[in-house]
Amino acid sequence: AQSVTQPDIHITVSEGASLELRCNYSYGATPYLFWYVQSPGQGLQLLLKYFSGDTLVQGIKGFEAEFKRSQSSFNLRKPSVHWSDAAEYFCAVAAYGGSQGNLIFGKGTKLSVKP
């Protein structure tokens, strides 16, 4: 069965430091991958997505992610974190088969930013 694993439940970084959030997926074919961000008590906002083509994807708010098929990974990165980036981040993969197009989410990584 398809699955998404976000190994880090909670990460704390200093403001201005670089950030990498990990995401590993289980999927038999070329996956469609997403990163969403959620501020406390809010809905999810799409940061970026990978469907095909260039494996380095640029998103909003200065985020990027790199698709690595050999490692089954789609890690999210930002070179310099701002205090406003504190939120929870979710990686997702689109399902195939009978529920084609439905998203399977990881359990999320909560990001805290130190001043």
Next chain:
Amino acid sequence: DGGITQSPKYLFRKEGQNVTLSCEQNLNHDAMYWYRQDPGQGLRLIYYSQIVNDFQKGDIAEGYSVSREKKESFPLTVTSAQKNPTAFYLCASSIAGGSPKTQYFGPGTRLLVL
């Protein structure tokens, strides 16, 4: 502005009571989804609908019901059979047909049990 609205923001349920969460979208999307979010659990799919008058159960449909009478609306009813309804509920929509499909989310409704 196009988007998804959910109401109310907070909802309180008494024992044995059914409650209905509203989800409306003006994105002209055919597909709509309901998710439940619990701390540390990510998002779990309750029901989804690819077209008006048709819907399918997701991973955790027990104790919930939906209807899809209009393209713009996909209300979720939390029935008295759902024994642990306290959670954050998120509605989403997307285009239908084929893959991949980006889902866009509403602001959510928090359901609390009195």
